[in-house]
Amino acid sequence: MRHPILPILTLVASCHFLAGSTATTLAQTTKAAGETQKAPAKRPDVIFVPTPQKVVDKMLEMAEVKKGDIVYDLGCGDGRIVVTAAKKYGVKAIGFDVDLERIKESLANVKSSKVEHLVTIKQEDIFTLDLSEASVVTLYLLPELNVKLMPQLRKLKPGSRIVSHDFDMRGAKPLQVHSMSASDDESNEGGHTIYKWVVPWEKDDGAKN
Numbered sequence: 770m771r772h773p774i775l776p777i778l779t780l781v782a783s784c785h786f787l788a789g790s791t792a793t794t795l796a797q798t799t800k801a802a803g804e805t806q807k808a809p810a811k812r813p814d815v816i817f818v819p820t821p822q823k824v825v826d827k828m829l830e831m832a833e834v835k836k837g838d839i840v841y842d843l844g845c846g847d848g849r850i851v852v853t854a855a856k857k858y859g860v861k862a863i864g865f866d867v868d869l870e871r872i873k874e875s876l877a878n879v880k881s882s883k884v885e886h887l888v889t890i891k892q893e894d895i896f897t898l899d900l901s902e903a904s905v906v907t908l909y910l911l912p913e914l915n916v917k918l919m920p921q922l923r924k925l926k927p928g929s930r931i932v933s934h935d936f937d938m939r940g941a942k943p944l945q946v947h948s949m950s951a952s953d954d955e956s957n958e959g960g961h962t963i964y965k966w967v968v969p970w971e972k973d974d975g976a977k978n
């Protein structure tokens with residue numbers, strides 16, 4: 770079923786893409802402990818829509834997060850996934866985002882949750898990242914952005930888990946697909962689907978396009 774917010778996400782992503790060529794860079798910002806802030810290389814490829822907390826909890830449960838894992842959230846928004854991973858599982862986590870407002874929100878979230886010793890927030894373009902340190906990767910982007918990330922995701926260590934809120938990854942067969950509702954959902958009234966892959970994933974030969 771077509772995702773209810775997909776047209777909005779796609780429209781805004783297109784506008785950002787068109788605006789990208791004339792975009793001015795944000796001023797260099799100050800660095801503080803546990804944070805990396807710098808002028809963004811680009812505008813976001815997709816707008817910020819938070820994953821409801823119930824879905825965050827289920828994503829991390831499906832990823833079977835355990836001691837020693839390193840969780841990366843690619844496009845971390847307000848940092849809720851990395852903060853939850855640290856609070857609930859005591860693991861290290863890194864959140865990446867290009868949007869300075871999101872970086873500020875994430876840093877505030879990390880601080881108020883007292884997980885500065887476990888969580889790092891970085892202002893970086895996810896398509897330039899070396900993901901080899903991660904053992905769990907969480908995504909809430911767009912289907913075509915998941916596909917664009919595949920060359921990087923392929924380099925994850927065998928056994929690493931990838932979980933994606935609502936969007937699949939064409940050409941990669943998910944190991945598990947879970948549908949749920951989030952009654953306390955403040956951002957998205959529809960149902961939610963979580964896709965899970967384990968590296969190396971099985972090729973999806975049944976893909977129709």
Ligand SMILES: C[S@@+](CC[C@H](N)C(=O)[O-])C[C@H]1O[C@@H](n2cnc3c(N)ncnc32)[C@H](O)[C@@H]1O
Pocket residue numbers: 812813814815816817818819820842843844845846847848849850865866867868871893894895896908909910934
């Ligand atoms: C739909 S939100 C998901 C936020 C969070 N992961 C969650 O599930 O609550 C997507 C996020 O990706 C960020 N983003 C978009 N393109 C990006 C890029 N190329 N590099 C880093 N972050 C990006 C946006 O700024 C936004 O915060």
